[in-house]
Amino acid sequence: VNIYGDDVSNAGAFRFPANFGNAALAGKLVTRTGYTEIDLLGNNGQVFNNRANVSLHYKVGRNLEASLGWYYGNGNLIRTAGFREYFPNYNRHQFKAELRGDDFFLRAYTTQQQAEGWNIGQTARFINQIWKPTGNNATTGWPGDFATAFAANGGNIGAARAAADQGRYVPGSAQFSSTRDALANTFNTEFIPGSTTVRGQRFRDNSQLFHYEGMYNLTKLLKVADVLVGASLRRFNLESRGTAFPRKADGSEYTINEYGAYVQVAKELTLGPLTVKPTVALRYDKNQFLPGGFTPRAAAVVSYGVHNIRASWQSAFRNPSPGQLFALPPAGQNGEVGGLAVSYNGALLNTNPGYLQAEVTPFVSNTASGAPQPFNVDPAAFTTEKIKTWEIGYKTLIANQLFIDAVYFSSNYSDFIAAQNVFQLSTPGAGTSALLSPANYRLLQVNFNNTNEIFVRGAALGLEYGLGRGFTVSGNYTYQTGLLTLRDARGNVRNDRAGVPIVKREMSNPEVSQLGRNFFISPKHRYNISLANPRLTDRLGASITYRWTDSMWVEQGITQGDVQLPSWNTVDAQVSYRLPALKTVAKLGATNLLNQYYAQGYGLARIGGLYYLSLTFDELFR
Numbered sequence: 001v002n003i004y005g006d007d008v009s010n011a012g013a014f015r016f017p018a019n020f021g022n023a024a025l026a027g028k029l030v031t032r033t034g035y036t037e038i039d040l041l042g043n044n045g046q047v048f049n050n051r052a053n054v055s056l057h058y059k060v061g062r063n064l065e066a067s068l069g070w071y072y073g074n075g076n077l078i079r080t081a082g083f084r085e086y087f088p089n090y091n092r093h094q095f096k097a098e099l100r101g102d103d104f105f106l107r108a109y110t111t112q113q114q115a116e117g118w119n120i121g122q123t124a125r126f127i128n129q130i131w132k133p134t135g136n137n138a139t140t141g142w143p144g145d146f147a148t149a150f151a152a153n154g155g156n157i158g159a160a161r162a163a164a165d166q167g168r169y170v171p172g173s174a175q176f177s178s179t180r181d182a183l184a185n186t187f188n189t190e191f192i193p194g195s196t197t198v199r200g201q202r203f204r205d206n207s208q209l210f211h212y213e214g215m216y217n218l219t220k221l222l223k224v225a226d227v228l229v230g231a232s233l234r235r236f237n238l239e240s241r242g243t244a245f246p247r248k249a250d251g252s253e254y255t256i257n258e259y260g261a262y263v264q265v266a267k268e269l270t271l272g273p274l275t276v277k278p279t280v281a282l283r284y285d286k287n288q289f290l291p292g293g294f295t296p297r298a299a300a301v302v303s304y305g306v307h308n309i310r311a312s313w314q315s316a317f318r319n320p321s322p323g324q325l326f327a328l329p330p331a332g333q334n335g336e337v338g339g340l341a342v343s344y345n346g347a348l349l350n351t352n353p354g355y356l357q358a359e360v361t362p363f364v365s366n367t368a369s370g371a372p373q374p375f376n377v378d379p380a381a382f383t384t385e386k387i388k389t390w391e392i393g394y395k396t397l398i399a400n401q402l403f404i405d406a407v408y409f410s411s412n413y414s415d416f417i418a419a420q421n422v423f424q425l426s427t428p429g430a431g432t433s434a435l436l437s438p439a440n441y442r443l444l445q446v447n448f449n450n451t452n453e454i455f456v457r458g459a460a461l462g463l464e465y466g467l468g469r470g471f472t473v474s475g476n477y478t479y480q481t482g483l484l485t486l487r488d489a490r491g492n493v494r495n496d497r498a499g500v501p502i503v504k505r506e507m508s509n510p511e512v513s514q515l516g517r518n519f520f521i522s523p524k525h526r527y528n529i530s531l532a533n534p535r536l537t538d539r540l541g542a543s544i545t546y547r548w549t550d551s552m553w554v555e556q557g558i559t560q561g562d563v564q565l566p567s568w569n570t571v572d573a574q575v576s577y578r579l580p581a582l583k584t585v586a587k588l589g590a591t592n593l594l595n596q597y598y599a600q601g602y603g604l605a606r607i608g609g610l611y612y613l614s615l616t617f618d619e620l621f622r
Contacts, residue, residue, distance in 0.1 A: 002084065004124035006034030008438050009357070009421070010334060012125055014134050014143040015437040024155050025147055029438075032134065032142065033161060035124045039171035040180065041086055049075025060099075069096040079117065080556075080604065083335070086184075087117035103217040111209040118184040118201040122333060126198055127179050131169050136439050187243050188330040199330055203243035207322060210235045224267075231261040236322050245326040245338075246346050254326060254342075258319055260285035275303040287319045289340060290383055308395045317384040320417050324447045332426070332442060336419060339382035339447040347424070347444060349377070354422035354444060358516035360435050371432040375422055377448045385417045385449070403464040413454040418519065419445035452518070453485040455504060470536070475529040482507045482520035508553035513562065523550040523567075539578040546571055554601050568598035587614045 006012045013031040020026040055069035071094040079085045096109035135141040149163030169176040182192040186200025213232035236256040238245045262283035269276045278300040286292030299312035328343045329335020337347045359372035391409035423441040434440040458480035486494045486502040493501050496511040505512050507520045532543035548569040555562045574589030595609035
């Protein structure tokens with residue numbers, strides 16, 4: 001499915017001028033011939049990964065335990081975000097140290113990675129450009145050859161493409177491989193060997209994460225309520241050598257410090273036949289580059305016999321990732337732009353603002369519809385993403401046989417961090433007419449706090465019933481939908497193409513999604529049903545589960561692969577057998593037992609069956 005170098009938004013196309021001499025081509029968009037993902041990778045689709053972990057636990061005293069763990073992983077992988085990026089040999093080490101007692105814990109961990117990758121789509125684009133440039137002239141390069149052959153062959157598009165592609169670098173050839181390798185193995189801060197105009201596509205992200213946190217339960221000391229206090233400190237050391245993140249003026253890398261602290265108080269009260277347990281909590285967090293904030297929470301559980309009602313209201317916020325803060329593409333190339341001024345201004349968007357793709361598309365289709373306006377963002381206003389949620393739930397166990405758990409929730413998001421597709425003209429001040437040709441602009445994904453209002457509503461029901469003789473049948477159902485009040489970059493409520501205001505409309509609604517991506521990817525309905533008996537005999541147990549997921553609308557970053565995925569269903573099954581003499585449990589099972597392939601995104605690998613045999617040896621230290 002994934003072919004690159006032919007994508008319009010990646011400068012893989014040319015639009016002939018409206019006054020072009022050949023009327024059949026005037027104003028027409030013609031795409032280059034692209035390369036498949038598997039050809040670009042050049043690894044015959046081979047995937048490898050290795051995982052290992054070791055931990056040491058030591059009892060310091062009766063109620064105190066110290067532990068140290070090492071977790072390792074490596075492999076090759078494709079990261080699917082705004083772009084498809086290939087990492088041929090990713091390595092990650094994680095170390096964790098913890099001291100835990102009955103009333104406290106102290107914990108520290110770090111992630112160290114060696115990650116060098118390259119942009120698959122950009123590499124394909126430059127292979128084409130190195131072989132035969134697209135350029136801006138309809139009479140030279142690949143467009144000129146196409147136009148000449150188009151006229152000579154009576155308007156036959158296939159013949160014109162074949163003629164323009166003569167001498168094209170064929171996958172597997174020495175020219176193709178050497179060009180791809182030069183792009184993939186040269187960092188994007190350097191020119192590829194033999195060129196003074198084309199930079200490499202390789203980037204590195206050897207950033208490091210350090211995290212420290214602690215919690216203490218003061219209940220035994222205070223004796224009047226359950227009181228928890230805690231704090232955390234997180235530090236990112238960015239390390240990309242300028243290939244993924246900008247550097248400071250002195251050439252050093254940026255660091256990101258985040259810290260927070262919280263207190264929680266709970267008290268169980270008896271009010272006649274009722275037991276009530278209210279809980280309140282307050283947390284403060286701060287990212288060094290963004291405003292800090294408090295996130296209060298209040299909850300209560302009311303119990304009457306076997307009936308339990310719970311309700312809560314809480315607020316929270318999310319700090320943007322390092323990429324959402326600092327990402328910066330090389331000059332003149334496509335890529336993600338962080339929300340901070342150092343990235344926004346580094347991409348020259350402060351002096352050469354871009355145009356929203358959602359507003360450019362109708363203009364290109366019909367220039368009489370009105371020219372789009374530049375998209376300006378104030379990076380000084382970039383802030384955390386916030387959410388407020390309330391929920392109410394009910395749980396009971398009837399006759400020690402039927403378990404019921406139900407919940408309804410409502411969440412409102414604000415300052416939602418989103419990456420909007422923006423076209424930035426290569427020549428500042430060239431005018432909106434330049435947007436008619438993809439060769440005149442680059443595509444940036446600019447992170448900012450959009451003014452949309454997002455509402456998520458959901459409910460869930462879980463049931464479990466004991467059939468007797470160890471058999472249980474259980475199931476759960478989940479409903480979730482995302483609603484949107486859509487606003488433009490200036491905060492005005494937008495209308496759909498029929499003129500109807502988009503206020504609390506489903507984000508998957510075609511009239512909404514066609515105006516731009518919102519990246520709410522969730523099926524509206526899901527359920528599963530299970531039958532299990534862990535003790536068919538003294539040694540034998542078994543379970544089987546049927547899962548069903550509704551169709552869903554999926555929006556996928558910079559690609560044009562937005563699609564309504566069909567629903568899918570799977571059957572999971574497992575049989576376990578106990579071997580008491582060996583203190584071992586053997587499990588034979590499968591997820592997606594019937595091997596019904598399904599995909600969770602357009603162009604992503606389909607998921608089939610996984611079959612496994614596990615042997616779990618326990619009680620070594622018991």
